[in-house]
Amino acid sequence: MRSEPNHVLEFPGGYTRSVGPVIGRFLSELRDGRLVGVRTARGRVLVPPSEYDPDTGDDVTGEFVEVGPAGTVTTWSWVPRPAKEHPLRHPFAWALIRLDGADTALLHALDLGELAEGAEPPRSLATGMRVRPRWRTERTGAIGDIACFRPEVTMINAPARLEYDLRGGRALERFLEGIGEGRIRGHRCAVCGQVIVPMKGLCPRDGVPTSQEVELPDTGTVTTFAVNHIPDPRAPEVPFVSGYVLLDGAGVALLTLIAGVPANQVRMGMRVRAAWRPREEWGRTMANITWFEPSGEPDVPFDQIKDHL
């Protein structure tokens, strides 16, 4: 609890002092919406700048370097009940923030949203958190020109709801019938000649109906992929890789799981082969192929897959 102080020292109208060329430059740049540090003789960038290198006591070089605006939290202290002098009305953190390009950290308020008084720090608050300043529109050349720092945007939550009925249709039925026999079938488009797999009875490029069946091998090349850290019941343990595989002879790539290789070794152009479940477990479903895994062949050069991304 805070008790009322017995004595107050206050300079009515504020205590005016000159800031010198180094701090002055920092504050002038702040007013213009930029963050700068000063370089020391040893090459370190001090933010906020000072006139002397704290390590050696030598004068700084006078070379100013633009830093940030983003930075990384190096340490923080939670304020569950802000006082009236504090920059934010709701709970926030005081954080030491090392701006990108700087070697020292700046103390500032970190706003994590409109939390109720007394709230615990959000679990997202951690050393290493990436943050950016929120600038005031009216700036005067003071550290308060930055109202606070805020976490970088790392996620969005968009409304996602789609209602639909799905009928396999003749082409997809025929495709799944093939999969049930261990065959991968596609349709060749009579206009562009590309093979579409799984076939949908329509060329996505030309919009014309397709019917000429082609059987494709179960080998192909990874065109693009994503490493996933959110568990999925169909996938192996996290992180797992989902990716597009361009089957040999196909014109469009197939979305599938890629496994049998550490996630950080999957690459564009990697050659893969379907890993089928044991035959006695096959049904008329794409689940007959557990995933695609490396075939051990040499990678395909980027030029050969670049038109299929």
Ligand SMILES: [Zn+2]
């Ligand atoms: Zn076509």
